[in-house]
Amino acid sequence: MKYVYYPGCTLYxxxxxxxxxxxxxxxxxxxxxxxxxSWNCCGAIYNTASDDLAAQVGSVxxxxxxxxxxxxxxxxxxxxxxxxxxxxxxxxxxxxxxxRNRLITFxxxxxxxxxxxxxxxxxxxxxxGFDKVKEKVTRxxxxxxVASYYGCLMVRPKEVLQFDDPENxxxxxxxxxxxGAEPTKFDFKTECCGGYLxxxxxxxxxxxxxxxxxxxxxxxxxxxxxxxxxxxxxxxKLRAGDSSIPVFYFxxxxxxATGLAPEELGFDCNSFDPVPFLESKGLLx
Amino acid sequence: MKSEVQGxxxxxxxxxxxxxxxxxxxxxxxxxxxxxxxxxxRVGKMPGVAVVKDYKYTCSDPGQQMIRDSVKNDQLDRxxxxxxxxxxxxxxxxxxxxxxxxNPYLCEIANIREQCSWVTEDKDKATDKASGIIRTVLAQAExxxxxxxxxxxxxxxxxxxxxxxxxxxxxxxxxxxxxxxxLVEKEPSIGGHMAQLSETFPTLDCSQCIxxxxxxxxxxxxxxxxxxxxxxxxxxxxxxxxxxxxRQKARYVDFDACTGCGLCMEKCPGRAESSFERGMARRKAxxxxxxxxxxxxxxxxxxxxxxxxxxxxxxxxxxCPTQAIRYDDKDTFVEEEVGAIVxxxxxxxxxxxxxxxxxxxxxxxxxxxxxxxxxxxxxxPTSGEVKRPSDGKAPKRIVFVQCAGSRDSTQGxxxxxxxxxxxxxxxxxxxxxxxxxxxxxxxxxxxxTPGKGFEEFYKRATDDGIQYLRGKVSKIxxxxxxxxxxxADTLAGRKVELEADMVVLATAVVANPDGVALARKLxxxxxxxxxxxxxxxxxxxxxxxxxxxxxxxxxxxxxDIPETVAQASAAAAKVLAMFGSTRLTHSPxxxxxxxxxxxxxxxxxxxxxxxxxxxxxxxGIAVVNAALCEGCGACAMSCPSGAxxxxxxxxxxxxxxxxxx
Numbered sequence: 001m002k003y004v005y006y007p008g009c010t011l012y013x014x015x016x017x018x019x020x021x022x023x024x025x026x027x028x029x030x031x032x033x034x035x036x037x038s039w040n041c042c043g044a045i046y047n048t049a050s051d052d053l054a055a056q057v058g059s060v061x062x063x064x065x066x067x068x069x070x071x072x073x074x075x076x077x078x079x080x081x082x083x084x085x086x087x088x089x090x091x092x093x094x095x096x097x098x099x100r101n102r103l104i105t106f107x108x109x110x111x112x113x114x115x116x117x118x119x120x121x122x123x124x125x126x127x128x129g130f131d132k133v134k135e136k137v138t139r140x141x142x143x144x145x146v147a148s149y150y151g152c153l154m155v156r157p158k159e160v161l162q163f164d165d166p167e168n169x170x171x172x173x174x175x176x177x178x179x180g181a182e183p184t185k186f187d188f189k190t191e192c193c194g195g196y197l198x199x200x201x202x203x204x205x206x207x208x209x210x211x212x213x214x215x216x217x218x219x220x221x222x223x224x225x226x227x228x229x230x231x232x233x234x235x236x237k238l239r240a241g242d243s244s245i246p247v248f249y250f251x252x253x254x255x256x257a258t259g260l261a262p263e264e265l266g267f268d269c270n271s272f273d274p275v276p277f278l279e280s281k282g283l284l285x
Numbered sequence: 286m287k288s289e290v291q292g293x294x295x296x297x298x299x300x301x302x303x304x305x306x307x308x309x310x311x312x313x314x315x316x317x318x319x320x321x322x323x324x325x326x327r328v329g330k331m332p333g334v335a336v337v338k339d340y341k342y343t344c345s346d347p348g349q350q351m352i353r354d355s356v357k358n359d360q361l362d363r364x365x366x367x368x369x370x371x372x373x374x375x376x377x378x379x380x381x382x383x384x385x386x387x388n389p390y391l392c393e394i395a396n397i398r399e400q401c402s403w404v405t406e407d408k409d410k411a412t413d414k415a416s417g418i419i420r421t422v423l424a425q426a427e428x429x430x431x432x433x434x435x436x437x438x439x440x441x442x443x444x445x446x447x448x449x450x451x452x453x454x455x456x457x458x459x460x461x462x463x464x465x466x467x468l469v470e471k472e473p474s475i476g477g478h479m480a481q482l483s484e485t486f487p488t489l490d491c492s493q494c495i496x497x498x499x500x501x502x503x504x505x506x507x508x509x510x511x512x513x514x515x516x517x518x519x520x521x522x523x524x525x526x527x528x529x530x531x532r533q534k535a536r537y538v539d540f541d542a543c544t545g546c547g548l549c550m551e552k553c554p555g556r557a558e559s560s561f562e563r564g565m566a567r568r569k570a571x572x573x574x575x576x577x578x579x580x581x582x583x584x585x586x587x588x589x590x591x592x593x594x595x596x597x598x599x600x601x602x603x604x605c606p607t608q609a610i611r612y613d614d615k616d617t618f619v620e621e622e623v624g625a626i627v628x629x630x631x632x633x634x635x636x637x638x639x640x641x642x643x644x645x646x647x648x649x650x651x652x653x654x655x656x657x658x659x660x661x662x663x664x665x666p667t668s669g670e671v672k673r674p675s676d677g678k679a680p681k682r683i684v685f686v687q688c689a690g691s692r693d694s695t696q697g698x699x700x701x702x703x704x705x706x707x708x709x710x711x712x713x714x715x716x717x718x719x720x721x722x723x724x725x726x727x728x729x730x731x732x733x734t735p736g737k738g739f740e741e742f743y744k745r746a747t748d749d750g751i752q753y754l755r756g757k758v759s760k761i762x763x764x765x766x767x768x769x770x771x772x773a774d775t776l777a778g779r780k781v782e783l784e785a786d787m788v789v790l791a792t793a794v795v796a797n798p799d800g801v802a803l804a805r806k807l808x809x810x811x812x813x814x815x816x817x818x819x820x821x822x823x824x825x826x827x828x829x830x831x832x833x834x835x836x837x838x839x840x841x842x843x844x845d846i847p848e849t850v851a852q853a854s855a856a857a858a859k860v861l862a863m864f865g866s867t868r869l870t871h872s873p874x875x876x877x878x879x880x881x882x883x884x885x886x887x888x889x890x891x892x893x894x895x896x897x898x899x900x901x902x903x904x905g906i907a908v909v910n911a912a913l914c915e916g917c918g919a920c921a922m923s924c925p926s927g928a929x930x931x932x933x934x935x936x937x938x939x940x941x942x943x944x945x946x
Contacts, residue, residue, distance in 0.1 A: 158695075167696070168641025185647055187762030218764065 001127065004070040004115070005033035006062060008042055008080035015077065015229035017266025021255035022076055022120055028258035029128055029136045033074060036066055043087070044079040057106045059087035063117075064109035073115045074123055076251070078228035082153040082161065085117045089160045119154070119163065121171050121227065121250070130178040138259035140180025144281060146253070147186040147221035148172035149212065151231040155190055166190065172225060172250055179257040188215045193234040202238070209234045213245055222277070225250045237271045246274035256283065303335040304426055305361040306419060307352055309343035309368035311398055316341075318402040318411040327416045328367075331423060335359055344374050349381040356385035363426040367395040367419050388431035390873065390933055395422040417946050424945040428938035432873035437912045439525040440624040441864045442467065446517055446803065449477020450496065450846060451838025451853040452629035453503050458857030459627075460508035464864055467621045468503065469531055470513045471799060474578035476500050477631055481561065483661035483669070485846055486711040487742035493664065497577050504579040512619065514584055516799075520807050521896065523913040524833030525624045525869045535614040537585035537593070538571070542609035545581035549601035549610070557589035559666075563656035565674055566666035571601050575664055585610075625833050625860045628809060628817055629853065630800025632839035635690035635697055635793035643689060643790060644761040649675040650768050650787045651761055653689075654708060657789045661715050671719045673787045676766070680786035682724040683716055684770045685709045686758045690793035692730060698793045698814060703843040705791035706733045710746040712789060717749060726752045726783060728772045736845065754781065761788055794843035808894055809834050816842045827856040831895075832871075832915075835859050874932050875914035876921060878907050882928035889920035889929050898929075 011019035026033050043058035062084065066073040075081040091100045092114055104111065118126075124133055148169075155166040164171050169190065173183035191212060194205025213235060216224055224247045226232050236247040252265050262284050267275055278284045306328050310316035321339050329337045336359045340348045343366060355361060364387065366378045371394040379389035397415040405411040441464050445456045448470035456468045468475075480500075482492035503509055518530040555570025562568075570590040573583045591598040592612060602610040637645035637653050644651045650673045652660075659665040660672065673680045687705050690697030706729070713725035727746075732753065734740040747753060756773030763769070770783040796815035804811045809829050810818040817840050820828040827836050837853035838844070844852070863869070876889075876898065885905035889898045897913035898920050900906070907920075907929065921929045921936065930936060 165641050187644065187760070191760075215762065215764070 001031040002034055002070070003031060003072050003074040003118075003123065004066045005035045005074050006039055006042075006066065006080060006084065007035060008039075008075070008077045010077055010079075010229040014233065014269070015249070017269040018076055018227075018229060018232075018249040018251055020264065020266050021249065021251035021260065024260055024264060025251055025254045025258050026120075028260070029124070029133050029254075031123065031128060034069075036062075036069055036073075039065070042077075042080040042083045044083045053106075055083065056087050056090070056103060059084050060091065060103050061107040061109055063088055063091070063115055064104070064107055064111050066115045067112045068109065071113055071115055072123075073117050074120055075117065076120050076227065078151055078153040079230065081117070081119050086157075086160050088115070088117050119227070121175065122163070124175060124254075125171055130174055133175065133254075134178040137179055137257045139257055139283065141176070141253060141257050141283060142180050144181040144253075144283065145184050145220055145222045146176050146181045146248075147184050147216035147219065147224050148176060148189065148250075149186070149193075149216070149224050149226045149231060149235070149247075150189050151193060151226065151228045152190060152195075153228060172227070175250060176225065176253070179253060181253065181257075184216070184219045184221045186216055186219050186221065188212045193228075193231045194238075195230060195234070198230075198234055198238065205234055206238045209238045213239055217245060221245065222281075223248060223274070225253055239272075246270065246272055246277050248274065301333050302362045302427060303360060304333050304363040304365060304423060305336040305338070305352075305355050305359060306334055306365045306367060306395075306423075307343055307348075307355075308337065308339040308397075308419075309348070309366065310339065310341045311369060311402075312341065315368070315398050315402045315415075318405060318408055319397060319415045320408055320412045324367075324412055324415050324419075327412075328419055331420060333423060333427060335361060343368055344377055349377070352378065352381050353385040356382060356387050362387065362391065363429065364392040365395055365419065365422050365426055366392070367397045367415065367422075369398040370394075370396050370400075390432040391426070391429050393422050393426045393429065395419045421942045421946050424941040425934070425938050428935060428941065429933050432932060435871040435873050435875070435911050437523070437525050437869045437871060439864065439867070439869055440527075440622055441465075442621075442623045443625045443627060443860050443864075444469065444517075444527070444529055444621065444623040445627045445629060447471075447477070447629035447631050447800070447838070447840070448475035448503070448511070448513070449629060449631045449838060449849075450479045450499070451631065451840075451849045452477070452627070453499050454850045454853035455627045455629060455835075455837050455857045455860075456509055457499065457503060457506065458854050459860055460506050462857075462861050462864075463508070464861070465508050465510065467510045467512065467529070467531075467623060469515050469517055470511070471516050472574060473514045473536070473572075473582075473584045474500075474574050474580060475503060475511070475513060476575075476577075476579070478655065479846065480575055480577075481563075481655055481662070482658050483663075483665075484711065484715060486707040487736075487738040489711070489714075493577065493662075500577070500579040510621075511580065513580060515619070517803060517807075518618070520626065523897075523910065524871075525863075526912070527623050527626060527833065529621045529623060529626075531619045531621060533617045533619055535587070535616050536582075537587070537590075537611055537614045538583055539609045539611050540580065540582045542607045543582045543605075544607055544609075545583075546606065547583075548604050548606065550583055552600050552604050554598065554600065555586075555589045555591050557586055562659050562666050563653070565652075565656055565659060577664075625835065625863055627835045627837055627853075627856050627860065628800070628804065628829075628840055629837040629856075630803060630817075630840035631797045632794045632843065633797050635795050637689060637790050637792045640690055640696055640790075642760045643686070643758070644763065644768070644788075645790060648761065648763045648768055648788075649673075650680075650763075651790065652787070653790050653792045654705070654712070657712055661712065661719070669719070671716055671723075678786070679720050679723070681720070681722065682726070682783075682785045683713075683787045683789060684758075684768075684783050684785040685713055685725065685727045685789045685791065686761070686770070687727065687729040687791045688757070688793075689790035691791075693793075698795060700793075700814065700843070701733065702791075702794040703733075704794065704845045706731075707736070707739055707742065707845065709789075709791045710743055710751070713751045714746055714749055717751070724752070726754055726785070728754050728756060728758050728770070730755070730757060736847075756781070794839060796840055800840045804840075807831075807834070816840065827852060827859055830915075833863075871912055872916060873911070874916045874934065875911045876909045876916070876918070877930055877932055878909055879928045879930065880904075880906050882926050883907050884926055884928075886925065888923040888925060892919045892923040894919070 043055040046055035194208035198205040382392040553569040559568040663669040691702040760771040801815035835856040837856040883906040
């Protein structure tokens with residue numbers, strides 16, 4: 001199975017480990033990510049601007065380009081996924097033809113079809129199947145208690161994202177179970193991590209992140225797993241000083257369980273070094 | 286005149302009957318839009334129309350008199366009343382015609398109100414349309430044949446499905462009037478959810494104390510045949526003459542031999558979670574729901590009985606002084622014949638675990654309203670002391686969450702469950718009776734108190750120091766041994782975080798899923814939420830569109846105990862009104878088969894939702910059971926050969942109506 005893949009800017013910089021593990025782990029579980037050439041910004045960073053045109057046109061071009069390459073477009077970054085999915089929805093809403101025609105005039109690329117925007121987790125769940133993933137596990141994450149943190153962008157708005165229950169999502173929990181880990185109960189799966197407030201109100205973001213980590217640890221979690229680079233940054237970096245809990249991308253744990261070498265897992269990107277913890281659990285030997 | 290109408294043969298000799306058209310103004314409902322004088326003039330020129338008259342309110346006495354007089358004086362043999370929908374006054378005008386000596390089925394309604402004046406703004410267009418509608422009905426009336434009502438006998442026994450307070454009340458009312466009742470209950474004993482409640486609002490009288498006299502009377506009533514631990518499998522037949530097949534689930538206890546001494550329940554080692562106690566206690570494998578159970582006989586749960594699962598134990602059989610244990614008991618079937626059926630299938634609470642943010646099912650101290658009733662009840666798992674499930678401590682602060690799944694079209698049910706405002710106030714009051722220094726906080730959207738004594742009861746709660754916080758709860762989670770509630774205080778305009786020892790969710794009232802499944806099986810109408818639909822929301826509130834089926838209790842919609850009892854008595858009154866006559870009449874406008882054309886393909890049988898058409902295998906033709914047929918016409922539409930027709934709405938008539946428009 002081959003999928004058109006849209007990494008997005010962060011996966012080339014801060015979230016390299018999210019990207020690298022995803023590509024290699026995909027091969028292990030039986031599909032291939034083919035990066036679309038000359039992709040551009042998804043538009044997420046314009047979302048706060050008063051005119052939302054800029055926030056959309058970028059994704060219109062990405063979607064049009066992807067439609068020339070295949071029928072499924074796979075994303076990893078929660079923000080990119082959210083923007084692409086919402087723009088796709090706006091383009092295809094019945095009764096929204098005027099806006100659609102206005103938007104597509106801004107880009108040179110022509111739409112060949114409607115691409116299905118899929119998150120990597122959806123590929124694993126719906127196309128590959130968690131049973132199949134389980135078969136490919138060579139290093140089960142036995143004894144690892146992990147809390148799955150989804151954040152806001154993956155699940156909302158529910159009608160558009162159609163990802164999972166917006167109040168109590170389960171997809172990553174199921175994946176963790178398939179990898180042999182033990183997903184813990186966790187009340188703050190979708191509470192705000194502080195988001196971009198980390199830029200100008202670091203204290204607010206820190207309070208928000210601390211609350212999430214405290215709740216996870218109260219439920220006995222030893223690690224947190226997420227799919228959003230900004231969430232990972234806030235949870236990992238803001239608490240790096242006094243935290244005892246590593247924050248992984250789900251692809252890092254997927255890679256670990258499917259037998260990638262420790263140096264392929266990009267742990268150097270984590271602020272809080274998870275290697276001693278993983279060694280103590282006997283998961284790197 | 287009537288004498289001219291002697292059936293089809295005379296019709297062919299006299300193809301153009303004399304038709305009288307009566308145009309109703311309906312005040313300004315019709316006359317405000319349709320130009321009546323112009324309409325009258327145009328109708329008068331239509332071929333076949335002998336007389337046209339108009340009147341301000343035709344349904345009034347003088348209006349009906351005008352029709353009666355005209356039938357006699359103008360020698361009419363067809364009447365068309367151009368007025369409101371036939372669902373309102375068809376019967377009125379047909380009766381008026383009958384009084385004047387005209388066969389009532391020769392009177393037709395042209396609906397120029399709902400289908401014309403109410404939905405058309407332009408006066409000329411409305412007048413055109415009204416004229417067209419009348420011309421169409423004229424074509425139908427010319428095809429009409431005189432018909433006689435179908436008469437069926439009545440079996441004066443009633444079936445009541447569900448023995449909660451609704452079913453009990455309906456059964457007692459019917460039985461006390463002297464008619465036999467078969468009362469079917471799926472649980473081992475009767476009483477329904479009311480048996481689980483502690484005290485009832487707004488008077489705080491003990492639920493069990495007011496219910497038990499009724500359950501005892503029901504159990505001992507000579508006219509009530511009580512079938513507990515039983516479910517209705519199927520119903521065949523028609524109003525007045527139903528055949529009901531009932532499954533009596535294996536009880537493993539001979540109810541005649543058993544004396545209800547309870548020795549077996551003391552000694553039984555098997556355990557299972559008690560659904561009656563909402564999962565907060567365990568019961569024995571041989572059990573009864575409550576000490577006041579009617580009938581006071583235990584049943585064995587085959588899933589938790591070690592003898593029935595593993596073949597070991599047998600303690601109950603050894604200890605039983607009357608040898609009443611029957612390990613080889615099997616499901617049995619009972620056939621009953623009844624004339625009327627009361628559906629009293631009741632409610633369940635919305636599954637709170639579907640509200641992902643509220644922690645139900647994951648946080649042990651988050652429970653629903655019925656579970657809290659059990660904690661308050663003297664016969665409950667804590668003997669009426671309020672102790673929280675996680676560690677048995679008395680909670681010092683309880684947060685009550687109203688509208689958990691009600692008035693919530695995204696995750697729950699869009700409707701208001703009606704009883705939660707009152708029972709939450711009651712639970713908060715009772716909690717403070719039990720735990721004197723306890724603090725009760727109620728998060729609400731609106732407090733709705735439309736009932737006798739309800740507002741006063743709400744005032745009592747607020748005077749009692751119970752805090753009301755207006756705002757929706759967004760999240761509930763565990764923190765240490767506390768439960769944290771995030772809510773909004775929309776009056777103060779701020780976000781609130783409440784630490785509580787326990788949370789009670791007033792979850793939505795939903796139709797009992799077993800009742801919904803049964804309604805689907807019996808083809809009684811249900812709405813999108815599974816509540817059974819009444820025949821008319823205002824004027825026929827306890828009847829259904831299926832003749833002979835009546836409604837009572839929460840299976841029709843959320844309601845409190847007084848309202849349930851009132852509705853149950855109303856349903857019983859309807860049954861008794863039916864039993865008061867010796868025969869039933871049924872509209873003769875039903876399907877009819879032309880036996881010479883029918884090839885017995887069976888399309889009609891498959892189409893019919895009332896089981897009114899069956900193919901006679903021997904003769905190879907379809908046969909209509911006129912008593913069952915509701916005259917919907919679906920079979921006629923599905924008939925490929927044209928053999929099936931609807932009386933007074935034949936294919937020929939429909940074609941002529943279409944042509945005439």
